[in-house]
Amino acid sequence: MTVEPILVMQGIRKSFPGVAALKNVQLRLFPGEVHALMGQNGAGKSTLIKVLTGVETPDGGEIRLKGELIQPTCVGEAQAIGISTVYQEINLCPNLSVAENIFIGRFPIRGPAIDWKTIERESQTALAALNIHIDVTLPLASFPVAIQQMVAIARALSTAAQVLILDEPTSSLDEDEVERLFQALRQLKQKGMAILFVTHFLDQTYAISDRITVLRNGEFVGEYAASALSRLDLINTMVGREIDEASYAAETAAQTGSVAADPYVSACGLGSTGTMRPIDLDIYQGQVLGLGGLLGSGRTETARMLFGIDHTDSGTIRVGGEAVKLNSPRKAVQHGIAFCPEDRKTEGIIAELSIRENIILALQARRGIFRYLPKRLQRTIADEYIQQLGIRTPDAEKPIGQLSGGNQQKALLARWLATDPKMLILDEPTRGIDIAAKLEIMELVKAQCRKGLAILFISSEMSEVLRVSDRIAVLRDRQKIGEIAGKDADEQSVFRMIAGAES
Numbered sequence: 001m002t003v004e005p006i007l008v009m010q011g012i013r014k015s016f017p018g019v020a021a022l023k024n025v026q027l028r029l030f031p032g033e034v035h036a037l038m039g040q041n042g043a044g045k046s047t048l049i050k051v052l053t054g055v056e057t058p059d060g061g062e063i064r065l066k067g068e069l070i071q072p073t074c075v076g077e078a079q080a081i082g083i084s085t086v087y088q089e090i091n092l093c094p095n096l097s098v099a100e101n102i103f104i105g106r107f108p109i110r111g112p113a114i115d116w117k118t119i120e121r122e123s124q125t126a127l128a129a130l131n132i133h134i135d136v137t138l139p140l141a142s143f144p145v146a147i148q149q150m151v152a153i154a155r156a157l158s159t160a161a162q163v164l165i166l167d168e169p170t171s172s173l174d175e176d177e178v179e180r181l182f183q184a185l186r187q188l189k190q191k192g193m194a195i196l197f198v199t200h201f202l203d204q205t206y207a208i209s210d211r212i213t214v215l216r217n218g219e220f221v222g223e224y225a226a227s228a229l230s231r232l233d234l235i236n237t238m239v240g241r242e243i244d245e246a247s248y249a250a251e252t253a254a255q256t257g258s259v260a261a262d263p264y265v266s267a268c269g270l271g272s273t274g275t276m277r278p279i280d281l282d283i284y285q286g287q288v289l290g291l292g293g294l295l296g297s298g299r300t301e302t303a304r305m306l307f308g309i310d311h312t313d314s315g316t317i318r319v320g321g322e323a324v325k326l327n328s329p330r331k332a333v334q335h336g337i338a339f340c341p342e343d344r345k346t347e348g349i350i351a352e353l354s355i356r357e358n359i360i361l362a363l364q365a366r367r368g369i370f371r372y373l374p375k376r377l378q379r380t381i382a383d384e385y386i387q388q389l390g391i392r393t394p395d396a397e398k399p400i401g402q403l404s405g406g407n408q409q410k411a412l413l414a415r416w417l418a419t420d421p422k423m424l425i426l427d428e429p430t431r432g433i434d435i436a437a438k439l440e441i442m443e444l445v446k447a448q449c450r451k452g453l454a455i456l457f458i459s460s461e462m463s464e465v466l467r468v469s470d471r472i473a474v475l476r477d478r479q480k481i482g483e484i485a486g487k488d489a490d491e492q493s494v495f496r497m498i499a500g501a502e503s
C-alpha cells in the first residue's frame, strides 16, 4: 500500500533584502508521522514554516494539501484549511486571559453573547490533556514562559488540524513538560495527524520523529528516515563539514583557569519573602558556577536577585569583598555584573534597533549618555562580535528583528560580553542555538572564564550544566539544597539530590 503525502512543498524560494532565505526547498509530510525539520541557525526553517502558513509570501514554488494547490495568505486561512502552527516566538496576547488566548479568533457564541463558560471549560480540558492545571481566567502574562508555550500548543491542538507545525516548542520546557508534550504528539500521530517539528535538541529529534528533512543555507539537503541517519551524520549534514566525535567530546574536559582566592560575589542568606528562601552562594572569578534544578526551582529568581531586579528582604551581598546593596540592575552593572536573560523577546532585544545598536546597548548604558561611543567604534565592536559568535547577517545595520531566532540570542550574548563584565549571569544562553554554534558559544564562555570572568550559568539542559560548571549549586522548591563539585557530578547525582535522596 502506498500512502500519499498529505502535504507537499516544492521549489520554494524566498528572498529578503540581502538574504536568499530559501532556494528551491522541498518538503513532504505524511499523515501519522512526526517529521523533524533540522538545520543550523538561519538555515531557513522558520521561513519555510511562515511560507507554509501564509505569514510570508513565497517568491516561487508550490504547496499542495491533499493534492490541491493552496496559497494561504494569512494564518487564519491556513488554520481554516487544517494547518495549525505554534511559532518560535510565542505570539499570543499576553494581556488576555489564558482561555481567551486559546479561543482567540473563534469565540463560540451563545445567543447574543460570547459563551465564556464553554471557552473556560474547553480551555481547561485542552490544557489538562497536556497535564497543565491552571486558572485559565488569569492573564497569560502572569505565567512563566514554559506555561505560555504550553498554552500556545493547547491552542493549536484544540483546533481541528490535520497538519500541526511546532517551531522550537520545547526550548523553554523542562524534561517533564517535554515528555507530556511528546505524549500528546504521539496521540495525535495515532489519529493520523502530520506533525512538523523544529528543534535543536538531537535527543528529542530521535525520541519522537519518524523522518528528518535537513536544510542548509536556505537549501534542501535531504530527507531521511530517522532510523537510517546516525547522529553524527545528521550533524555533519546540517553543518556541511565533518565534526568529529572527539572534538565534540573533548569539550567535556576543558577545565577553567586560575581561580581567585576569594569569591567575586558572595551572597549570604539572600532571600525574598514569597519568592526565594535565603540562599548562600559564592561565585569566583575564573570559575563557572552552575545552577541545577527543575523549572520553577528558583534558578531565574536567584539570578534576578543577584542582578538587582527582584527586591530582597534578607541577607547580604559582597562584591569584591565589600558589602553592597544591589537594589537595581544599574547598581549591579556598576559593580561589573552582567545578566543575559532567558526571555529575549520581552527582556532582551529591541526589534526595531539595528544589530549594532542592540550589541552596544549595555556598554553605552554603563558609560552613561554623556560619553557617547563614536559610531566608528560601535561598528568595530559590533563587527567583532558578529564575527566571533558567527552571527549570520549581511550587515550590522539590519534591524535585529530580521535575524533568525538563534542569531538574536547570540547578539544578546554579544551585548553583555561587550561590557567586559567581571561576573556574567547566563540564563539559558543556548536556548534555540544550533549544535555547532552551541559548542562555539560554550567554548567562548569558557575562554572568557579562563581570562578571569566569573560565571553563573543556568540551563534546563542538565548535561550542559554538567559540561561547563566547576561547581553546581542544586536548587529545589526555591531553596538551595546542596552543592556538588563539577568533577564529582553526573546527571544521576544531581537528580538524586533534587529528588531528595541522600547521595
Ligand SMILES: Nc1ncnc2c1ncn2[C@@H]1O[C@H](COP(=O)(O)OP(=O)(O)OP(=O)(O)O)[C@@H](O)[C@H]1O
Binding pocket: 016, 017, 019, 020, 021, 039, 040, 041, 042, 043, 044, 045, 046, 047, 048, 088, 392, 393, 402, 403, 404, 405, 406, 407, 432, 434
Ligand atoms: N523578515 C525578514 N527580513 C529579512 N531577513 C529575514 C527575515 N526573516 C528571516 N530572515 C533571514 O532569513 C534567514 C533564515 O531565517 P530563519 O528564521 O528561517 O532561520 P531558522 O532556520 O529558523 O533559524 P533559527 O534556528 O535560528 O531559528 C536568516 O538569514 C534571516 O536573517
Ligand SMILES: [Mg+2]
Binding pocket: 045, 046, 047, 088, 167, 404, 405, 406
Ligand atoms: Mg527559526
